[in-house]
Amino acid sequence: MNLVLPFRPEISHLTVGYMPLLDSAPLLWAAHRGYFRAAGLDVELVREVSWASLRDRLAYGALDAAQCLAPMPVAATLGADGVGVPMVTGLCLSQGGSAITFSRTMADRIGLRSGMSVVDSAAAVAQYVRGGGRLRLAHVFAFSMHHYLLRDWLALGGLEGDVPGIEFTVAPPPQMVRLLESGAVDGFCVGEPWNTAAVKGGLGFVVTPTSNIWDGGAEKVLGVTREWAQQFPHTHRALLAAVMAALQELSSRDVTRELAALLHRLQVLAVPDSWVEAVLRGQGVGAAPRFTSGLQAFPRRSQLMWCALQMLRWRQWSRPLSLAQLTSSVCDVAAFCDAAATLDLPLPLVDSIREGAGAVALGADGATVESRFIDGGELDPADPAAYLAARGWNREAARAAVAG
Numbered sequence: 001m002n003l004v005l006p007f008r009p010e011i012s013h014l015t016v017g018y019m020p021l022l023d024s025a026p027l028l029w030a031a032h033r034g035y036f037r038a039a040g041l042d043v044e045l046v047r048e049v050s051w052a053s054l055r056d057r058l059a060y061g062a063l064d065a066a067q068c069l070a071p072m073p074v075a076a077t078l079g080a081d082g083v084g085v086p087m088v089t090g091l092c093l094s095q096g097g098s099a100i101t102f103s104r105t106m107a108d109r110i111g112l113r114s115g116m117s118v119v120d121s122a123a124a125v126a127q128y129v130r131g132g133g134r135l136r137l138a139h140v141f142a143f144s145m146h147h148y149l150l151r152d153w154l155a156l157g158g159l160e161g162d163v164p165g166i167e168f169t170v171a172p173p174p175q176m177v178r179l180l181e182s183g184a185v186d187g188f189c190v191g192e193p194w195n196t197a198a199v200k201g202g203l204g205f206v207v208t209p210t211s212n213i214w215d216g217g218a219e220k221v222l223g224v225t226r227e228w229a230q231q232f233p234h235t236h237r238a239l240l241a242a243v244m245a246a247l248q249e250l251s252s253r254d255v256t257r258e259l260a261a262l263l264h265r266l267q268v269l270a271v272p273d274s275w276v277e278a279v280l281r282g283q284g285v286g287a288a289p290r291f292t293s294g295l296q297a298f299p300r301r302s303q304l305m306w307c308a309l310q311m312l313r314w315r316q317w318s319r320p321l322s323l324a325q326l327t328s329s330v331c332d333v334a335a336f337c338d339a340a341a342t343l344d345l346p347l348p349l350v351d352s353i354r355e356g357a358g359a360v361a362l363g364a365d366g367a368t369v370e371s372r373f374i375d376g377g378e379l380d381p382a383d384p385a386a387y388l389a390a391r392g393w394n395r396e397a398a399r400a401a402v403a404g
Contacts, residue, residue, distance in 0.1 A: 003038040003241055005342050007234035013042045014239065017054050017066035020047055020268045021173055021191045022279060023094040023220050023289035024067055025259055030246035032262050039242040041235070047268070050172040051141035058223060059085035065239060067093060068223035070299075071307035073330050075143035077226070078308065080317045086226040090240050090335035092299045093220040093247070096211035097289025098146055099195040100153060102187035103180050106135070107205035118212045118374050119156050126157030129165045136167045138179060138188040145219055146189040148310040149210040156375060160392060161314075174270065180204060191219075192279045195286035197271050209287035216355070216371035218303045219289065229332060236332070240339035244297060248343070251293035256280045294346050295362050295369055298336055301327040302352035302381045309379070309387055312401050320403050323384050327352075352381040 018024040027045060030036050036043040048054040051069060058066045059076065073087035102112060110128045112121055129135060139146040147168070159166065171179055176194045179185045180203050188194075189210065198204025222243060229236045249255065260277040263269055269276060278284050290296075304327045311317040337347050346363045353360040356373035373379075379387045388398035 003035065003245060003342065005039060005238055005241060007237050007338070009040050009235040009238045010232045011235050012040060013044070014064040014235070015044045015046055015062070016239075017046050017048045017057060017063040019051065019054060019067060019173060021097075022193055022263075022269070022276070023097050023191060023291070024268065025263070025289075026093050026243050026246050026250060026291060027067055028262060028266065028268070029250055029255075029259065030242050033246060033249065035242040035245045036239075038245075039238040041238055041242060043239075051144065055081065055141075056083065058087070059083050059225065061225075064228060065222060065224045068221050069141055069144040069146075070218040070221050070303065071143040071145065071148065071310070072141070073221065073223045074304050074307045074326065075311065075316070077330050078311070078317060078321065078326060080311055081143055086329065087223050088226050088229050088330055088332045088335075089221040089223050089299045090229075090236065090332035090339065091222040091243060092218045092292050092297050092303075093222055093243070094289040094291055095216060095219050095296065096209060096287050097219055098149070098189060098191045098210045099286035100150060100187065100189045100207045100210065101180075101195045101198050101204040101286075102207055103183075103203060104205050106186040107207070109133075112205060112207055116207075118153065118208050121207050122153050122155075122157030122159075124157075125154065126159050129159060129163060132165070134165045134167070135187065136169065136185045138169050138171045138176060138185045138190075140173055140190055141170060142316065143307075143311070145210065145217060145307075146191075148307070148314070149213045149217075150189040151310075151314055153208065153213055155391070177201060177203065192284060192286050192288065193269055193271050193275055196275050196279050196284040199285040200275060206285045211287050211290075213374050214356075214372070216369065217306065218299060221299050226329070229335065233335070236335050237339045237342075240335055241342050244339055244343055244345065247291055247293050247297055248345070250291040295348060295367055298348050298362070299331050300348075300352055300355075300362075301331045301333075302355045302379060304330050305352070305381055305384060306355055306379055309384060309402075313388065313391065320401055323381075323402050354381070355379040
């Protein structure tokens, strides 16, 4: 395939990192189908062992780009992650694809049942904890949608903030099932296929896909350091265009069997091929990742604003911050638009929407994207303090937190 690009990459050889998850597929598919090569790039894909390792290798230059957790570039740019190397993203790779899973023993003890609503399951957990029960819950990284949506779910039952009886821990995705089996944790929030693996192994009970908590939130993004993006702007755009082409194909035709075979050949996932194919077809016990395309692939500033607000909400950041300045520096709107234009893909008319408000217009042609919060609330990017106030913050304290 030929990609006719108006920009010539400054460098051709790139090292790009990914984690062994189903939603690494856009990067693997771009290499498999020759989209990187068509964009003038020689890309070496490197499997990482943990999100912390991936973040560090990207920050310090061992990787040129990487599949990142959506909040990761925000935390890095803010300096909340302890490393403080500013990062940017010009592309959302996926939405959803993660789930909250408990051990079968703990699910039975709490009274969690199949078909239970998200709110009812959170209420059951709250009742258990308030009655003296203890929970050890794992997620993949401190600055991750998994962490924030897990806490958001618990908050639906009134378990807000640091709750006695709940202990959080971090573990790489491939280790989650082993931790559940050993009894080291009672539950976790992780991407597929690890939820399916827990259920197929007779160990786990899926409480809810995270897309039931926020449908339309970014899950994974393509990240680079700000310095790299500024030094190699044409290379960045060529990389985005190649992955956009892969995303368009993943979302426009049924490539399930070929993709499953690719993941098997590359030995990305240590689970049976039939499980992988079932998840990709939406027949798994969790939820398949939704590979973005068109305007869904635009990393909205309002999505990144939500991530920053979670850092305030869960005490990962305590100083006032300017959400407008922060999200403007993280979201590389120009790079996205330049790359999308080369593929004749729709361009965003605005860079933010009212997150949680349902179908909201984003495209210049009036095209919409979906964003829904289970609690029925919204995040108005013009009034982010209202989001915190609706979740128990004093209004003045909320205003002060986002007035930096």
